[in-house]
Amino acid sequence: MDDLIHQALQTVTKLCSEYGLKKHHLPPLKYDYAALEPYIDSRTMILHHDIHHATYVKKLNEILLEYPELQIYSALWLLCNLDKLPESIKADVQKFAGGHVNHSLFWNALKPFRVSDPKGELRDAINRDFGSLVAFKKSFEEEGAKHFGSGWVWLVKGFEPDSKLQIITTKGHDHPLMQNLVPILLNDVWEHAYYLQYESRRHDYLKAWWSVVDWDQANLCYKNSASSVNEILAANNKQFLGLS
Numbered sequence: 001m002d003d004l005i006h007q008a009l010q011t012v013t014k015l016c017s018e019y020g021l022k023k024h025h026l027p028p029l030k031y032d033y034a035a036l037e038p039y040i041d042s043r044t045m046i047l048h049h050d051i052h053h054a055t056y057v058k059k060l061n062e063i064l065l066e067y068p069e070l071q072i073y074s075a076l077w078l079l080c081n082l083d084k085l086p087e088s089i090k091a092d093v094q095k096f097a098g099g100h101v102n103h104s105l106f107w108n109a110l111k112p113f114r115v116s117d118p119k120g121e122l123r124d125a126i127n128r129d130f131g132s133l134v135a136f137k138k139s140f141e142e143e144g145a146k147h148f149g150s151g152w153v154w155l156v157k158g159f160e161p162d163s164k165l166q167i168i169t170t171k172g173h174d175h176p177l178m179q180n181l182v183p184i185l186l187n188d189v190w191e192h193a194y195y196l197q198y199e200s201r202r203h204d205y206l207k208a209w210w211s212v213v214d215w216d217q218a219n220l221c222y223k224n225s226a227s228s229v230n231e232i233l234a235a236n237n238k239q240f241l242g243l244s
């Protein structure tokens with residue numbers, strides 16, 4: 001019996017160290033704060049990454065302190081499973097997990113060096129569904145500019161292999177997977193993303209932003225071969241737990 005208890009304790013300890021009490025972390029930027037200038041200034045980058053994004057991560061971890069059973073899930077899983085969370089934390093998890101997920105994607109969608117246009121399959125799909133890259137960019141800017149209040153503008157696709165590309169906007173920090181759509185490219189239209197440099201000229205920011213878009217990253221997202229939200233979330237949880 002003692003052996004059994006000992007074994008059980010060992011298993012629990014192992015599971016806790018492997019799966020439990022995981023914290024969410026602010027991912028470091030892969031480039032300097034000033035690297036995206038003159039399109040995005042360093043002061044905006046410092047505030048955006050080190051204050052705004054860092055606060056979302058801190059708040060998310062604070063909420064989850066009381067809920068060890070939720071600490072084995074990635075922020076994306078939590079965001080896409082709000083209906084499984086206690087009512088009292090649902091709204092805050094939506095804000096802070098969403099903020100963490102979207103900003104992590106956003107930093108990765110940018111790159112400081114001279115960018116080229118989209119290539120291969122993504123370029124073909126853009127031409128097929130929007131007519132041309134120029135027409136796509138114009139629509140993306142327009143949707144981003146007219147979105148009311150804080151939110152994000154996205155290029156997305158469905159899970160079906162022949163699904164068309166679409167431009168959507170989401171409120172707050174909501175994410176396309178919440179409506180069964182796969183994100184390919186995103187831009188932040190919260191005022192904190194542009195106001196220091198562009199003031200109320202959101203459209204100017206949206207236009208300038210193309211100069212720092214990492215199309216290789218968008219291409220990778222386009223090629224995402226997952227067949228369902230659950231498949232993406234399972235892979236994301238594994239990554240969060242360090243199992244992949």
Ligand code: MN3
Nearest residue numbers: 052188190193
């Ligand atoms: Mn932001």
